[in-house]
Amino acid sequence: EAGVAQSPRYKIIEKRQSVAFWCNPISGHATLYWYQQILGQGPKLLIQFQNNGVVDDSQLPKDRFSAERLKGVDSTLKIQPAKLEDSAVYLCASSAQGQGWGTDTQYFGPGTRLTVL
Amino acid sequence: DAKTTQPNSMESNEEEPVHLPCNHSTISGTDYIHWYRQLPSQGPEYVIHGLTSNVNNRMASLAIAEDRKSSTLILHRATLRDAAVYYCILRGSGGSQGNLIFGKGTKLSVKP
Numbered sequence: 001e002a003g004v005a006q007s008p009r010y011k012i013i014e015k016r017q018s019v020a021f022w023c024n025p026i027s028g029h030a031t032l033y034w035y036q037q038i039l040g041q042g043p044k045l046l047i048q049f050q051n052n053g054v055v056d057d058s059q060l061p062k063d064r065f066s067a068e069r070l071k072g073v074d075s076t077l078k079i080q081p082a083k084l085e086d087s088a089v090y091l092c093a094s095s096a097q098g099q100g101w102g103t104d105t106q107y108f109g110p111g112t113r114l115t116v117l
Numbered sequence: 118d119a120k121t122t123q124p125n126s127m128e129s130n131e132e133e134p135v136h137l138p139c140n141h142s143t144i145s146g147t148d149y150i151h152w153y154r155q156l157p158s159q160g161p162e163y164v165i166h167g168l169t170s171n172v173n174n175r176m177a178s179l180a181i182a183e184d185r186k187s188s189t190l191i192l193h194r195a196t197l198r199d200a201a202v203y204y205c206i207l208r209g210s211g212g213s214q215g216n217l218i219f220g221k222g223t224k225l226s227v228k229p
Binding site for chain 2: 105
């Protein structure tokens with residue numbers, strides 16, 4: 001079974017530029033998550049999709065971050081414009097069930113390491 | 118904020134057992150105890166989870182205290198590949214309570 005795919009793996013941009021990350025979840029997984037992991041910390045949930053609808057984006061900085069999951073499969077996360085503090089690893093995860101289930105397993109991709117100069 | 122407390126770091130020798138502790142004194146009756154680990158330069162991966170009884174799988178064992186206020190992840194024979202950050206996470210059910218909320222975890226070093 002193929003895992004969660006993410007691209008690019010690395011991205012370096014200057015502040016105020018825009019950047020987009022792509023995620024392809026495990027086939028058939030209804031729920032998709034984007035996390036931000038700053039160096040030395042655990043991942044922090046940014047947004048959660050159930051199929052193509054947003055169910056939790058309470059921690060997404062909506063003035064600069066946006067995400068979409070068209071057709072309930074692939075997803076993109078965009079930052080516009082980027083700030084220095086956005087330097088982090090952006091992780092995508094998927095699960096078969098999702099919100100409300102305390103036992104479903106989340107499968108993570110390798111992440112995209114973003115450096116903002 | 119994470120609802121669990123873990124040591125920042127631990128060391129182990131290769132091929133010896135490792136016991137990783139986790140305190141969760143405010144656990145509710147419906148919270149599951151999950152463990153994930155994150156190898157260097159990789160995303161987190163699921164290790165094990167439990168509710169009340171001890172659990173075993175091919176990766177590890179989970180020992181849960183009778184009052185459920187603490188738990189221990191047991192790696193029976195540590196290998197170099199087990200060097201990672203281990204996260205202990207409480208997950209409820211219903212809405213955002215089922216979300217994974219990561220703390221800083223325990224960084225496990227394995228010496229050859």
